[in-house]
Amino acid sequence: MQNKISELRLYTVITIALLALQYGLGMAASMFTTFPEGASAPQLWAFAWAQPLIMWHIIVGSLLPLVALLLCVRAVQTKRREWVVPSVVGFVAMLAAGGAGSLFVQTQIDAYSYIMSIAFLVSFAAYFWGLYRSATQNQQ
DSSP states (O other), X not given: OHHHHHHHHHHHHHHXXXXXXXXXXXXXXXXXXXXXTTOOHHHXXXXXXXXXXXXXXXXXXXXXXXXXXXXXXXXXXXXXXXXXXXXXXXXXXXHHHHHHHHHHHHHOOHHHHHHHHHHHHHHHHHHHHHHHHHHHHHHO
């Protein structure tokens, strides 16, 4: 069981690191890229893929749910609540962030960007909470 817990910690740290990278890419894209006004959804997507910061934000954002799903599956296999709850919350929040980000690209509605950022925070906090709960559970 200890090997599985160590594996979960490693996956969680990797997920947090990818989330931090994703945050940095998103902030840089937001600060240094301006989407064209009046463009159609296909034009906005073409623009997004042509911008390196946004392109990498999309790529990392597409990989993150896969990593989070792996973490979720491993957590469920341990049947340990201190891992299952944060991994499920983190995964669902990540899906919400990705969905909101996708809607933002094609509509340029700022509310979607806001939802993306809040969902990111929920996901980020959930994984840290999982590490914390795991550490406190091991001390008892």
